[in-house]
Amino acid sequence: MSKRLLQTLNGEKTDRPPFWFMRQAGRFLPEYREVRAGAGGFLDLVYNSELACEVTMQPIRRFGMDGAILFSDILVIPDGLGQEVGFLPNHGPKLTPVKNIQDIEALDLNRVVDHLQPVMETLRLLKNDLPDHVTLIGFAGAPWTVATYMVEGGGSKDHAITRKWALTDPEGFGKLMDLLVDATSLYLIEQVKAGAEALQLFDSWAGSLSEKAYHDWVINPAKRIFDNVRRVYPDIPLIGFPRGSGVLYKDFVLETGVQGVSLDYLLPAEWAARELQPHVAVQGNLDPLLLVAGGDAMMNEVKRIIDTFEGGRHIFNLGHGIVPETPPEHVEEVVNYIKGLA
Amino acid sequence: MSKRLLQTLNGEKTDRPPFWFMRQAGRFLPEYREVRAGAGGFLDLVYNSELACEVTMQPIRRFGMDGAILFSDILVIPDGLGQEVGFLPNHGPKLTPVKNIQDIEALDLNRVVDHLQPVMETLRLLKNDLPDHVTLIGFAGAPWTVATYMVEGGGSKDHAITRKWALTDPEGFGKLMDLLVDATSLYLIEQVKAGAEALQLFDSWAGSLSEKAYHDWVINPAKRIFDNVRRVYPDIPLIGFPRGSGVLYKDFVLETGVQGVSLDYLLPAEWAARELQPHVAVQGNLDPLLLVAGGDAMMNEVKRIIDTFEGGRHIFNLGHGIVPETPPEHVEEVVNYIKGLA
Numbered sequence: 013m014s015k016r017l018l019q020t021l022n023g024e025k026t027d028r029p030p031f032w033f034m035r036q037a038g039r040f041l042p043e044y045r046e047v048r049a050g051a052g053g054f055l056d057l058v059y060n061s062e063l064a065c066e067v068t069m070q071p072i073r074r075f076g077m078d079g080a081i082l083f084s085d086i087l088v089i090p091d092g093l094g095q096e097v098g099f100l101p102n103h104g105p106k107l108t109p110v111k112n113i114q115d116i117e118a119l120d121l122n123r124v125v126d127h128l129q130p131v132m133e134t135l136r137l138l139k140n141d142l143p144d145h146v147t148l149i150g151f152a153g154a155p156w157t158v159a160t161y162m163v164e165g166g167g168s169k170d171h172a173i174t175r176k177w178a179l180t181d182p183e184g185f186g187k188l189m190d191l192l193v194d195a196t197s198l199y200l201i202e203q204v205k206a207g208a209e210a211l212q213l214f215d216s217w218a219g220s221l222s223e224k225a226y227h228d229w230v231i232n233p234a235k236r237i238f239d240n241v242r243r244v245y246p247d248i249p250l251i252g253f254p255r256g257s258g259v260l261y262k263d264f265v266l267e268t269g270v271q272g273v274s275l276d277y278l279l280p281a282e283w284a285a286r287e288l289q290p291h292v293a294v295q296g297n298l299d300p301l302l303l304v305a306g307g308d309a310m311m312n313e314v315k316r317i318i319d320t321f322e323g324g325r326h327i328f329n330l331g332h333g334i335v336p337e338t339p340p341e342h343v344e345e346v347v348n349y350i351k352g353l354a
Numbered sequence: 355m356s357k358r359l360l361q362t363l364n365g366e367k368t369d370r371p372p373f374w375f376m377r378q379a380g381r382f383l384p385e386y387r388e389v390r391a392g393a394g395g396f397l398d399l400v401y402n403s404e405l406a407c408e409v410t411m412q413p414i415r416r417f418g419m420d421g422a423i424l425f426s427d428i429l430v431i432p433d434g435l436g437q438e439v440g441f442l443p444n445h446g447p448k449l450t451p452v453k454n455i456q457d458i459e460a461l462d463l464n465r466v467v468d469h470l471q472p473v474m475e476t477l478r479l480l481k482n483d484l485p486d487h488v489t490l491i492g493f494a495g496a497p498w499t500v501a502t503y504m505v506e507g508g509g510s511k512d513h514a515i516t517r518k519w520a521l522t523d524p525e526g527f528g529k530l531m532d533l534l535v536d537a538t539s540l541y542l543i544e545q546v547k548a549g550a551e552a553l554q555l556f557d558s559w560a561g562s563l564s565e566k567a568y569h570d571w572v573i574n575p576a577k578r579i580f581d582n583v584r585r586v587y588p589d590i591p592l593i594g595f596p597r598g599s600g601v602l603y604k605d606f607v608l609e610t611g612v613q614g615v616s617l618d619y620l621l622p623a624e625w626a627a628r629e630l631q632p633h634v635a636v637q638g639n640l641d642p643l644l645l646v647a648g649g650d651a652m653m654n655e656v657k658r659i660i661d662t663f664e665g666g667r668h669i670f671n672l673g674h675g676i677v678p679e680t681p682p683e684h685v686e687e688v689v690n691y692i693k694g695l696a
Contacts, residue, residue, distance in 0.1 A: 169511055172643075172677075180647040219561070219598065222619035222641035222673065224655065256561065258600020259625045277564035283601045299564035301514075305522040313566065331564065335514075 017078040017147035021249035021271045028353035029326045032079030035333030036071040054099035061133035075347045086153025092124040109165035132206035139207035150208030154215035155192035155233040197240035212251040219256020235268045277331025281320040293325035300330045306342040359420040359489035363591035363613045370695035371668045374421030377675030378413040396441035403475035417689045428495025434466040451507035474548035481549035492550030496557035497534035497575040539582035554593040561598020619673025623662040635667035642672045648684040
């Protein structure tokens with residue numbers, strides 16, 4: 013059986029758009045909450061290959077998406093590098109901040125691949141369990157976004173400490189970014205070796221930079237990582253998600269040479285159809301809150317997005333991760349509509 | 355003496371770009387910190403017309419900007435409507451959240467203009483004190499951004515409660531937006547009556563919406579407010595700042611008919627020069643953190659921005675507010691460079 017998602021990334025037209033939903037393995041599913049409750053800390057779940065495989069499979073069983081995204085977290089990279097990473101219940105991640113060159117030098121690239129072997133085992137289990145038509149998507153956080161968590165010590169409103177470091181000491185900050193480029197490249201290559209059939213690089217905070225810094229800290233590291241991966245696996249399809257890039261989405265697509273680009277929900281679909289779709293498969297971009305709202309507001313927007321991207325390659329998805337209060341019935345309604353297009 | 359800033363907004367070319375800096379009356383100036391320390395709460399300073407006039411004048415005296423922006427805050431609108439608004443030291447604003455129709459109905463449009471008379475007195479004092487070449491800029495927060503504070507009860511990372519309300523109950527949320535359109539229109543008209551020579555509408559969180567919601571809750575309210583103001587003062591120049599709009603900056607400019615548009619620092623200057631400047635005066639867009647960094651990184655970017663916008667109307671400014679740790683000498687270096695272009 014052919015895989016619509018891979019076909020689309022490889023430049024072929026399919027009978028209907030393939031679809032998956034960012035954060036589809038997550039708290040909106042009761043079966044996820046049940047596994048999560050018994051798993052200990054969040055990273056315990058990520059590193060428990062059987063359970064991580066199980067929660068990755070849950071939305072596939074329920075909805076039959078065309079893509080299954082590995083259940084993991086972007087902060088496994090700092091964890092793999094030896095930075096202290098914790099997840100406090102209801103408070104998000106907490107890290108011992110990286111503040112200077114000494115803190116960067118205390119991190120250890122050599123432990124990343126060994127430390128992240130449980131993730132590779134998850135991929136191997138998935139490879140075995142997934143239905144034939146489903147594409148297994150590996151992923152990592154992009155260096156800029158991961159760096160904001162590493163430097164701020166967790167989530168932050170405007171990433172001010174990281175932005176200041178990047179602007180006032182580009183050489184020192186560049187060492188952290190170099191390390192992240194290397195670690196992320198090794199990690200993604202290892203994921204392909206373990207069975208990932210496509211890779212997505214998540215840069216959630218790409219939009220917090222100025223134009224020049226965006227080229228230095230979003231496009232450049234993404235390109236270096238993708239080049240490293242392509243040297244080992246020339247045919248692996250690559251998807252970038254530089255969220256909030258606005259006009260700069262086009263530079264990102266043209267300069268990194270990705271096969272797919274994930275669009276945030278602010279980006280006008282018509283603009284993306286005209287400026288991006290001739291070069292790349294576009295993925296997106298329903299506002300996840302419309303999956304909460306449901307009804308006509310949701311379905312009209314689903315149809316508008318699909319119609320707008322009908323002339324080229326399109327992977328239906330959200331513009332950001334699914335939120336916990338999403339009624340699974342709303343997801344099902346969208347899924348049934350898309351399946352009905354075949 | 356002619357006013358470069360007004361000339362630029364009115365479509366004329368000037369000998370050099372006019373300049374001012376968002377949040378130029380603020381904590382980076384020792385003379386501001388001194389006034390602030392003796393003024394009580396933040397809103398006490400805003401409503402003390404003599405002191406508000408003094409801090410508005412401080413950067414003009416020191417640097418000779420072409421524009422003086424009224425010292426006030428976007429949250430005077432909810433305060434004027436009767437919502438409880440407080441500013442906790444180092445914690446930002448705190449409001450009793452507006453959660454439903456009943457809370458909206460408890461607000462009172464009729465008290466806005468009376469309650470905000472101290473702001474009008476500030477403008478009258480400024481009108482008297484400002485040097486002839488300086489344009490007096492009034493402002494207000496745009497309904498979407500003000501609504502996020504009113505609904506979340508303060509600053510928030512992703513405005514999730516407000517976004518959910520807007521998407522799931524557009525009719526109810528629309529009542530809050532209608533009220534804000536009316537209050538903001540009255541407030542801005544009153545500012546022009548008191549001496550404001552140009553108006554800027556700040557929509558700091560415009561970029562958190564999806565494409566369709568952006569049209570409903572950013573462009574539409576801005577257009578209604580600007581139309582209301584223009585009905586009374588047809589010639590007042592209007593500046594929009596829909597921060598983070600990306601590609602949608604163009605729709606904003608074309609659909610609202612503003613004379614000026616303020617650009618965030620992510621927006622590529624070359625794109626803005628090509629797509630926006632033929633229609634409007636562009637204002638921006640230096641990353642304020644480069645004013646902290648100083649040196650070549652700062653000056654190269656100042657020159658690049660000015661060179662890129664040289665072919666059309668340009669007001670030099672930042673892409674976001676000046677930050678407290680900015681060394682005033684760095685501001686002076688930029689100012690001297692721009693003045694030297696005349």
